[in-house]
Amino acid sequence: MVYVPFVSSLGKRKGGGKGGGKASGSSSSGGTSGSSSSGGTKGSISSGGTSKTTTTYGGGTSKVSTIPSGQLFAGRQTGGGTRTALYGSGYPIGYYPGGVYHHGVAGRGxxxxxWPLVWGSTAGFGAAYLWASILxxxxxxxxxxxxxxxxxxxIESPNAAQVYHIISDRDTVGAMxxxxxxxxxxxxxxxxxxxxxxxxxxQPKPELAIQYYRASSVALTLNNYNNTASFSDDESLPATPLPSGIDLAFLNCLNTTIGAAVQQQAFWMMCVALLVAVRNAW
Structure with a gap:
């Protein structure tokens, strides 16, 4: 059975399960492309003034640094997130290392x-936390x-009984x-x-979101879901349960595959590069 926050009584999820297979071939979407091998689809992003190598199935990094002055979001922290902390909740808050859960993503590291995703100016009337993220x-x-x-x-379930969307940055969505x-x-x-x-x-709105990942930078939505609590800044309100009759096996496949494969920093690549450099120095 799939675990979805506020719906299931299971513990915090981790990546893996049915979605543990590796990508092969090549991936290209939205004007960008990434090479693909048994290690997953690789890419590169610029964040905090530095370039980061990313890959599907990447493990992330526990190293934390501070964005230097002169860069966007100077003074905020970056890094520290690993795949075991990738699953968030049904609100745009995400799971931040240390188990921090709060409404809203504005001002965070x-x-x-x-970056956390934003829903556009037509979303979340009355919810200040959604507007703050746009600002x-x-x-x-x-x-x-x-x-x-x-x-x-x-993403349509078998026979198109349910319609899902994954929303994130261009490279992340293309690599999935x-x-x-x-x-x-x-x-x-x-x-x-x-x-x-x-x-x-x-287009999908925040009330359709059933799951956030990677500190709210990725969302999975379900078209016939309506989480009215997403319109409020009151963190005590429970989320609306999932509609009855959905294909939970299919949802579990989507959920575990996203959790296992969504792009993260390829920390292991940096380790390999360091080992090669040390070897060549001898």
């Missing part, structure tokens, strides 16, 4: 280097966003095409196609 991180199409402007990807199609072959609308996300009318 970047444990996974990626902090700009619109969904902000070109300064690590990984590129936000994108969305429609192959892992999802490989691990969840019952997806009805293959091949998956990322398209731009700007939060305009007809």
């Amino acid at each position: 970047f444990p996974f280097f990626f 902090d991180y700009g619109s969904p199409n902000n070109g300064s966003r690590p990984g590129g402007p936000e994108m969305q990807m429609r 095409v192959e892992p999802l199609q490989t691990a969840c072959p019952d997806i009805n609308n293959q091949p998956l196609l990322p398209i731009p996300f700007d939060g305009s009318s007809g």
Whole structure:
């Protein structure tokens, strides 16, 4: 059974399970491309004034640093997020290392280097925490966003009974095409196609979000879900339960695949590079 916050009584989830397969071939979407091998689809982002190598199935890093002066968000901390801390909740808050859960993402650091996603100016009337995130991180199409402007990807369950969307930056969404199609072959609308996300009318809204990942920089939405608590700044309000009759096996496949494969810093690559440098020095 899939664990979704406020719905299931299971403990905190970890990546893996059915979505543990590796990508192969190549991945290209939205004008960017990444090489792919048994280690996953690789990419590069600029965050905090430095370049970071990312990869699907990357483990992240426990190292924390401070963004230097002269850079966007100077003084905030980056790093410290590993894949075991990747799952968040049903609100745009995410799981921050140390177990911090609060409504809203404005003013926070970047444990996974990626910025939290924003929902656009038409989302969340009456919820100050949603507006604060727009003031902090700009619109969904902000070109300064690590990984590129936000994108969305429609995912249909078998027979199109339920419609999901994954929303994140361009590179993250593009890199998830192959892992999802490989691990969840019952997806009805293959091949998956990322398209731009700007939060305009007809696009997914925050009340549809059933799960956030990677410190709220990735969201999974369900079209017939309506979490009315997302419109409030009251953190004590419970989220609306998932609708009955959904294909939980399919949802579990999406959830575990995203948790296992979504791009993170390729910390192991830095370790390999260091070992090679030491070897060559001898």
